[in-house]
Amino acid sequence: MMRLPWFQYQRPASVAEAARMLAAEGPRGMLIAGGTDLLPNMKRRQQTPATLISLSRVEGLKKITNGSGLTLGAGLTLTEVVGTGAVREKYRGLWQAAAQVASPHLRNMGTLGGNLCLDTRCNYYNQNEEWREAIGYCMKKEGKTCWVATASKRCLAVSSTDTAPALIALDAKVRLVSAAGERELALASLYNNDGINYITRKPDEILTEVVLPQLDGWSSTYWKLRRRGSFDFPLLGVAAAARMAPDGSVLEARVVLGAVSSQPLPLAKASEFLVGKKLNDEVIAEAGVLAASRAKPMDNTDLDVYWRKEVVPSFVGYALREIRGDDMRAMRMRISRQAL
Amino acid sequence: MSRNHVSATVNGDQVEFLCETGQTLLDALRDELRLTGTKEGCGTGDCGACSVMVDGRLVCSCLMLAVEAEGKAIETVEGMAKGEKLHPLQKKFIEHAALQCGICTPGFLIAARALLERNPDPTESEVRFWLAGNLCRCTGYQKIVEAVLDAGREMRGA
Ligand SMILES: Cc1cc2nc3c(=O)[nH]c(=O)nc-3n(C[C@H](O)[C@H](O)[C@H](O)COP(=O)(O)OP(=O)(O)OC[C@H]3O[C@@H](n4cnc5c(N)ncnc54)[C@H](O)[C@@H]3O)c2cc1C
Ligand code: SF4
Ligand code: FES
Ligand code: FES
Numbered sequence: 001m002m003r004l005p006w007f008q009y010q011r012p013a014s015v016a017e018a019a020r021m022l023a024a025e026g027p028r029g030m031l032i033a034g035g036t037d038l039l040p041n042m043k044r045r046q047q048t049p050a051t052l053i054s055l056s057r058v059e060g061l062k063k064i065t066n067g068s069g070l071t072l073g074a075g076l077t078l079t080e081v082v083g084t085g086a087v088r089e090k091y092r093g094l095w096q097a098a099a100q101v102a103s104p105h106l107r108n109m110g111t112l113g114g115n116l117c118l119d120t121r122c123n124y125y126n127q128n129e130e131w132r133e134a135i136g137y138c139m140k141k142e143g144k145t146c147w148v149a150t151a152s153k154r155c156l157a158v159s160s161t162d163t164a165p166a167l168i169a170l171d172a173k174v175r176l177v178s179a180a181g182e183r184e185l186a187l188a189s190l191y192n193n194d195g196i197n198y199i200t201r202k203p204d205e206i207l208t209e210v211v212l213p214q215l216d217g218w219s220s221t222y223w224k225l226r227r228r229g230s231f232d233f234p235l236l237g238v239a240a241a242a243r244m245a246p247d248g249s250v251l252e253a254r255v256v257l258g259a260v261s262s263q264p265l266p267l268a269k270a271s272e273f274l275v276g277k278k279l280n281d282e283v284i285a286e287a288g289v290l291a292a293s294r295a296k297p298m299d300n301t302d303l304d305v306y307w308r309k310e311v312v313p314s315f316v317g318y319a320l321r322e323i324r325g326d327d328m329r330a331m332r333m334r335i336s337r338q339a340l
Numbered sequence: 341m342s343r344n345h346v347s348a349t350v351n352g353d354q355v356e357f358l359c360e361t362g363q364t365l366l367d368a369l370r371d372e373l374r375l376t377g378t379k380e381g382c383g384t385g386d387c388g389a390c391s392v393m394v395d396g397r398l399v400c401s402c403l404m405l406a407v408e409a410e411g412k413a414i415e416t417v418e419g420m421a422k423g424e425k426l427h428p429l430q431k432k433f434i435e436h437a438a439l440q441c442g443i444c445t446p447g448f449l450i451a452a453r454a455l456l457e458r459n460p461d462p463t464e465s466e467v468r469f470w471l472a473g474n475l476c477r478c479t480g481y482q483k484i485v486e487a488v489l490d491a492g493r494e495m496r497g498a
Binding site: 001002003004005006007008009011032034035036039040043044052054056079102103104105106108109228230231337338 | 344360361362363364367380383384385388391397398399400403404405407408451454465468469470472473
């Protein structure tokens with residue numbers, strides 16, 4: 001049985017107190033929210049912080065502000081996000097993404113902030129310590145080589161968050177607070193295409209809230225490929241959002257892929273291609289081909305890698321057809337036995 | 341190394357225990373409070389054998405730090421039967437032969453009770469999605485799902 005290593009535990013009551021503690025600990029300290037990513041990683045010794053600073057008692061992180069747009073506290077559980085009427089009605093893609101994360105148990109524990117800061121994943125890394133030791137570890141932790149591509153200079157571990165692609169398609173921003181001050185940045189800029197330095201959050205920063213703009217006239221959606229119809233991490237995520245003119249032509253669009261790179265991947269070309277066009281079958285097919293040209297799934301998660309690449313145009317197609325207004329429930333039932 | 345003092349309620353009883361920071365709620369239930377009904381399968385959130393309720397929410401106790409149980413109301417499988425009288429779910433699991441080795445059973449019972457409390461009349465598909473976080477390696481899911489649906493019927497008086 002895997003046990004947690006020893007660590008110190010601190011439980012601040014406010015964001016300011018947590019920020020002070022985090023600054024004092026430096027890189028030895030890590031935040032823990034729901035713990036559903038961090039604690040398995042600590043049991044496998046992938047992450048070994050000396051101090052955990054718990055956000056569980058920081059009530060300020062649970063706020064929902066519904067003004068122009070919607071602001072969601074980073075400490076909300078995914079169950080709470082899914083249960084928020086405004087998310088379900090106005091930010092459908094986020095609702096569909098959050099509802100498909102893990103299991104009911106883990107959505108009751110896991111938070112929105114933790115989901116956005118989720119460690120990248122890889123079959124050579126998400127293993128217990130003995131297993132990793134036996135292969136001489138890998139570049140992401142303690143070793144030198146990347147076993148996925150031995151010539152690679154960087155780690156190719158996969159961004160596996162479901163909500164980040166959905167939120168980037170919805171043009172979300174995040175607020176980061178540290179003892180030194182605070183900043184707001186586009187969620188897309190929170191990520192790097194690097195399995196080790198996958199996040200631009202500084203070690204002393206706390207993600208406090210997710211800010212969604214008012215999106216009148218937009219529709220959004222999220223499609224997820226995984227082995228089982230529920231519970232598994234994404235092997236491909238397709239998030240799309242668009243605003244359409246009354247005649248059905250696209251005024252603005254954003255398509256973002258998840259789980260095919262070390263960061264959520266905004267597809268600028270495919271998104272621009274859609275603008276000014278009506279979403280007919282030919283346009284959708286071409287957008288799918290453009291999207292697939294950017295997707296670089298690696299052989300370090302589940303299912304055959306060539307097949308995961310091959311289904312990208314289909315999944316982009318499902319997303320865009322749903323945006324166009326097609327009833328996609330039967331297809332969702334086929335893929336995940338859930339209409340959403 | 342000083343241990344942390346935690347007070348909480350478990351199945352309605354006030355309890356106090358000492359724990360290391362590195363102990364999970366599952367470790368504390370089993371090793372400090374000797375409530376061994378809750379099981380450890382994977383320890384990493386994949387199997388649901390460790391399912392308990394914390395303040396009315398279904399969680400994996402293997403991924404919750406014991407120190408974070410301070411002030412919480414915890415419910416485990418030991419609290420399901422009232423004396424000799426089994427909970428309808430427990431009765432139906434026996435009737436439908438919804439268990440073999442039994443390692444997964446406490447987790448399934450707690451998760452199923454959480455479902456029926458929120459949704460007394462779930463569809464088969466709702467039962468299957470709700471129980472997705474609970475794995476069983478011997479019985480198969482058909483009998484478990486049938487037992488839950490049947491318990492729901494009995495509890496509704498239908
Ligand atoms: C079996 C299993 C299946 C899963 N399936 C999925 C899935 O399908 N899709 C998916 O997206 N995820 C999945 N997850 C991962 C995880 O459960 C979720 O991503 C969850 O939302 C993480 O949130 P948390 O609060 O538990 O994070 P934690 O584990 O508490 O933290 C995760 C990381 O974020 C940091 N962090 C947390 N909060 C903040 C904050 N406010 N500011 C700055 N940093 C912060 C932590 O330091 C840590 O590095 C799964 C996990 C398991 C164990
Ligand atoms: S992609 Fe390579 S370096 Fe990164 S975790 Fe996997 S094996 Fe290790
Ligand atoms: S032991 Fe907790 S989920 Fe398996
Ligand atoms: S009865 Fe053995 S695992 Fe379910």
